[in-house]
Amino acid sequence: xxxxxxxxxxxxxxxxxxxxxxxxxxxxxxVVVLDSFSTDATEAIARSHGNVxxxxxxxxxxxxxxNAGLERIRTRWVLALDxxxxxxxxxxxxxxxxxxxxxxxxxxxxxRYCMGGRPLRASLYPPRAIxxxxxxxxxxxxxxxxxxxxxxxxxxxxxHMLHDDRKPLTRWLETQRKYARQEARKLLERTNxxxxxADRLRRSIWPAAPAAFIYTLxxxxxxxxxxxxxYYALQxxxxxxxxxxxxxxxxxxxxxxxxxxxxxxxxxxxxx
Numbered sequence: 319x320x321x322x323x324x325x326x327x328x329x330x331x332x333x334x335x336x337x338x339x340x341x342x343x344x345x346x347x348x349v350v351v352l353d354s355f356s357t358d359a360t361e362a363i364a365r366s367h368g369n370v371x372x373x374x375x376x377x378x379x380x381x382x383x384x385n386a387g388l389e390r391i392r393t394r395w396v397l398a399l400d401x402x403x404x405x406x407x408x409x410x411x412x413x414x415x416x417x418x419x420x421x422x423x424x425x426x427x428x429x430r431y432c433m434g435g436r437p438l439r440a441s442l443y444p445p446r447a448i449x450x451x452x453x454x455x456x457x458x459x460x461x462x463x464x465x466x467x468x469x470x471x472x473x474x475x476x477x478h479m480l481h482d483d484r485k486p487l488t489r490w491l492e493t494q495r496k497y498a499r500q501e502a503r504k505l506l507e508r509t510n511x512x513x514x515x516a517d518r519l520r521r522s523i524w525p526a527a528p529a530a531f532i533y534t535l536x537x538x539x540x541x542x543x544x545x546x547x548x549y550y551a552l553q554x555x556x557x558x559x560x561x562x563x564x565x566x567x568x569x570x571x572x573x574x575x576x577x578x579x580x581x582x583x584x585x586x587x588x589x590x
Contacts, residue, residue, distance in 0.1 A: 319416040320345060323449065325397040326387045330354040330377065332401035333363060334484040340367045342405045345414075346397075352387040381459040391452045398448055398466075402483035406430075409477030413449070423470025424450035432482035433546035440538035442530075442554060443481055447472065462500035494557050502564035520558070523565055527558040 325343050329336060329351055336351075340363070343349050351364045354377035364372045375386050388396060397413075405413075409427065424447040431441030447455075447466045455468035483490070505513075505521055513521065520526045534540050534554050540547030 319395060319418055320414055321347065322393045322418070323395045323397050323413070324391045324393040325349045325399055326384075326391060327351045327399050327401055328354070328380075328383055328387060329356060329360050329364070329401050331356045331358045331360060331489075332485075333359040334486075335402045335482075336360060337363050338404060338482075339399065339401060340364065340370065342410070343367075344369065345410075348392075350387060350390045352383065352390070354383070379459050380462075380464040381457040384457040384464055388452055388456065394451060394453070395449060396452045398450070400481075402481060402485075404432075404480035404482050406478055406480060409475065409479060412475055412477045419473075421471055422473050423454050424466065424468045424472040426472060426474045427477070427479045428474070429481045430478045431550065432480055433543075433549055434484075435482060436543075436546050437480065438540055438543050438547060438550055440540065441481075441550065442534065442538070445474070448479065449475075461504035462497035490553070494560055498557065498560035498564050501561050502568060505565065506568060520561055520565070523562045526562055527555050530558045531555040 323346065325346050327336070327339065327349065330353065333356075340349065344367075346369055349367070349370045351370055351372050353360060353364070353372065353374050355374055361372060364370045371390070373390060375383065377383055384398065387398075426445045427448045428445045429441070429443045430437040431443050432438065447468065450466065450468055451470070454470055455466055457464040457466055459465075501520075505517060508517075519529055531551055531554070534551040535547065540551050543550075
């Protein structure tokens with residue numbers, strides 16, 4: 319199946335990450351990199367690989383960006399990758415041994431989260447559909463990120479993908495501020511829909527951050543990963559604190575939810 323798989327990567331200033339990923343994709347006839355007008359060395363790095371097709375598109379939201387990338391794929395299968403992913407040898411061997419299935423539309427992968435290249439024993443990062451039939455799937459926006467919808471059965475791969483983001487902390491902090499606003503909008507809009515346990519905790523506001531800290535350190539065991547585990551636990555706690563602040567901000571001002579998509583403006587504005 320390798321000859322029928324095209325990797326698709328979305329990028330924005332991913333120079334610290336993308337060289338390692340592209341080096342692991344030399345087997346692909348074509349790699350499509352859809353870039354949101356990076357200002358660092360992302361373009362130069364991508365174009366230095368002979369199998370890369372580099373395309374620019376202004377970013378509007380994650381779902382539309384991924385769907386625009388899917389329109390560029392000419393093979394039956396697409397391997398959807400973030401620039402901070404790394405394909406393990408185990409996972410590549412599994413992909414190389416796949417045969418064209420008659421009854422599978424999408425393959426899911428589990429992740430090992432890394433801090434500075436060191437895999438943690440566990441994380442909160444969910445499995446994702448990374449390999450799927452191009453013509454039978456599309457993305458929809460889901461909070462700050464995207465969700466793949468596909469027609470047909472799915473299957474889990476045995477090999478793991480690594481998530482190993484090497485961008486600076488300042489970039490992560492800036493991104494989390496935007497993500498918190500988008501996640502708050504999602505929670506406030508879903509008033510009549512069932513929520514997961516995690517989202518119910520977030521809607522309650524006060525338990526979310528302490529729960530994230532305790533769950534990552536003690537339940538998931540990141541405490542035993544040393545300082546990388548503490549770093550990850552503090553990241554997840556900080557992200558939940560930001561979301562709680564956005565929800566509290568909305569509650570205090572009691573105004574109508576702004577419906578403008580993907581904005582840095584507050585969720586609510588003060589009443590006149």
